[in-house]
């Protein structure tokens with residue numbers, strides 16, 4: 001009776017729904033994965049990938065590179081796109097296995113991360129997207145007995161997904177709990193050689209970044225190591241190829257200084 005859901009249309013005529021098709025080559029007979037099973041797997045993977053609806057059209061092809069009017073931006077974004085394409089092409093043999101994209105807000109990091117993720121989904125790799133802040137909030141609320149199964153699932157998914165895409169890494173108030181949680185996720189994935197694609201607005205290294213606030217006071221802006229902890233930071237660098245993307249503001253500032 002359960003089989004009523006399987007109408008004639010859903011049973012693949014090539015493989016009879018087995019997912020395997022018989023192929024003959026040079027008089028030999030063998031079996032191959034049927035296209036219908038690849039298509040079904042990709043569809044299921046996309047459904048559970050958590051890609052935000054406003055990035056539905058983000059692909060490597062739709063990534064905008066400025067034309068000649070801004071040669072520095074053109075050069076930088078062009079290089080970032082080439083590096084992401086190379087990563088996707090080499091995947092899963094890319095070494096290091098992950099990608100860390102940094103740059104100011106609006107630079108296109110999230111677009112590139114999601115575009116890379118879509119290429120990998122098409123090839124059948126399980127990729128799950130999380131906004132960093134939202135992931136931490138869901139993990140914390142999962143400790144609450146009244147929390148839903150999806151919050152409990154979030155932590156497991158961040159650990160176990162074949163590819164984890166973590167957007168806006170470090171964008172959370174720093175506490176010991178946050179540091180321990182992000183360290184446990186990154187360390188676990190690093191030890192299992194499970195790739196991570198991350199984006200961050202924060203400065204990478206131990207550089208001290210100061211800016212002048214509206215009140216005219218020098219304010220220390222935390223860098224990535226300070227917001228996720230030095231252990232997570234060093235594992236992150238072990239497992240990720242770095243792609244630095246400037247934003248338009250960066251180009252203005254850098255050019256102004258020269």
Ligand SMILES: [Zn+2]
Pocket residue numbers: 012013014015016017018019020034035036037
């Ligand atoms: Zn089939």
